Amino acid sequence: MALKKIRRKMGIRSKFVVMLGAFGMIALIAMGYGAYWFSVKRTMSEAETKANVIFSYIMAQRSYFNQYQRPLINVLVEKDRFYPELMSQFGITRRTLDLVKDELSGYLFKQASMNPMWPDNKADLQEEKMINAFRKDRKTRELDGMLEKGGKTFYYMAKPVRKVSKPCLHCHGKVSDAPKDLLETYGKKSGRPWKTGEVPAAYVVYVPMDQAISDARRTAVELFAIGAAIMLIALFGIWLFLDHRIVKPLTLLSDMTEEVSIGKNMERTLYSERMKDEVGGLAKSVDRLRISMVKMLKRRQGD
Ligand code: HEC
Numbered sequence: 001m002a003l004k005k006i007r008r009k010m011g012i013r014s015k016f017v018v019m020l021g022a023f024g025m026i027a028l029i030a031m032g033y034g035a036y037w038f039s040v041k042r043t044m045s046e047a048e049t050k051a052n053v054i055f056s057y058i059m060a061q062r063s064y065f066n067q068y069q070r071p072l073i074n075v076l077v078e079k080d081r082f083y084p085e086l087m088s089q090f091g092i093t094r095r096t097l098d099l100v101k102d103e104l105s106g107y108l109f110k111q112a113s114m115n116p117m118w119p120d121n122k123a124d125l126q127e128e129k130m131i132n133a134f135r136k137d138r139k140t141r142e143l144d145g146m147l148e149k150g151g152k153t154f155y156y157m158a159k160p161v162r163k164v165s166k167p168c169l170h171c172h173g174k175v176s177d178a179p180k181d182l183l184e185t186y187g188k189k190s191g192r193p194w195k196t197g198e199v200p201a202a203y204v205v206y207v208p209m210d211q212a213i214s215d216a217r218r219t220a221v222e223l224f225a226i227g228a229a230i231m232l233i234a235l236f237g238i239w240l241f242l243d244h245r246i247v248k249p250l251t252l253l254s255d256m257t258e259e260v261s262i263g264k265n266m267e268r269t270l271y272s273e274r275m276k277d278e279v280g281g282l283a284k285s286v287d288r289l290r291i292s293m294v295k296m297l298k299r300r301q302g303d
Contacts, residue, residue: 013242017235024231028224036220043212047155048144051205054100054109055159058093058203065089082171082181094118106208108154111161113201117172117191124149127158127204134160134199146209153213154206161201164194172200249275253283260290267294 010018066089073087084091090111097109112123114131123131130143144157164172171178172194194200253275259265270287271280 011247013239013247016242017239020238021231021235024235025228028227028231031227032220032224035223036216039216039219040213043209043216044146044155047207047209047212048157050207051144051155051157054107054205055157055203058097061096062089062093065092080179080181082179082185084182084185088117091118094121106211108149108204108206110204110206111201112204113161113191115191115194116201117186119190121201123202127202130158130204131160131199131202134158134202138199149206153209155209156204156206158202158204160199161203164196164198164200166196168194168200169196245276246279249279249283253279253286257286257290260293266290266297 007015070087070089077083077087085095086092094111101107101109110123110127111121112127112131113121114123114128116122126147126149133143134140140160142157142159144155147154147156169177171182172192174193175183175188178192249272252272253270256265256268256270260270270290271283275283
């Protein structure tokens with residue numbers, strides 16, 4: 001009801017400006033949100049590329065180890081000896097990635113396992129879900145998306161570690177089979193017993209997203225603020241234009257016509273230079289009406 005009253009009281013100028021302002025506001029919000037959405041999407045696809053680069057390096061390093069280093073190490077190192085820095089492929093990957101982590105601040109890498117040999121590799125709840133997803137559907141070769149970790153937002157990409165085969169059980173199987181050196185370093189319970197055929201772990205790369213998200217948010221707010229400022233100036237211009245070219249000339253015409261209707265200032269022209277365009281046309285027509293009326297009245301008085 002109150003809205004209706006206000007609407008009735010509002011002139012054409014206010015109605016027009018409010019309507020334009022409302023449309024402009026909707027357009028600005030849509031633009032701001034769209035800009036935010038696009039830049040988060042773009043950052044995600046950049047993060048995906050970064051994660052892929054990191055994975056390519058991890059895999060290349062692993063295949064180099066398998067192909068060239070492992071055979072040589074097996075010849076050079078005594079049978080009962082076990083040096084994780086030299087002989088555990090996962091140990092080498094972990095140590096290398098720890099160094100990369102120092103270089104790429106904010107990034108996280110993990111060879112997450114539910115029952116790891118190295119305690120820091122213990123999967124958290126989110127990583128357990130990833131491993132279970134790989135276990136459930138063996139065809140899944142990759143998972144990715146966004147997640148929160150320790151109050152920070154990350155893009156993550158996870159790939160399954162190839163399933164446990166017989167040779168793995170030498171170290172990840174029965175305690176009695178494991179090299180003594182290994183048991184001394186990692187204990188008897190860690191990283192075993194694993195079952196052949198199961199997916200034991202997942203490699204997970206985390207790319208930090210907080211900076212990108214706050215940049216996207218800032219860009220969206222800036223875009224909105226600049227748009228709103230331009231819109232306010234434009235609305236003020238429209239208001240002035242309507243006031244000058246339509247409302248004031250119309251009010252003047254209406255006042256003068258009213259005077260004529262009660263017999264005042266009958267000889268004064270109703271058209272003025274301020275009345276332009278359609279208002280000018282209207283004023284000329286009304287003025288012709290006034291002239292005809294004056295003539296008619298004079299003729300009557302003459303009779
Ligand atoms: C010669 C012993 C040995 C063999 C064989 C071995 N591993 Fe390991 N594995 C280790 C050690 C030691 C670590 C801990 C490395 C570290 O310090 O991070 C490890 C770590 C891992 C990890 C990282 C998570 C964790 O437990 O800390 C995965 C995954 C893994 N191994 C999978 C396998 C698979 C799959 C095979 C078979 C293809 C295999 N391992 C064979 C000794 C071995």
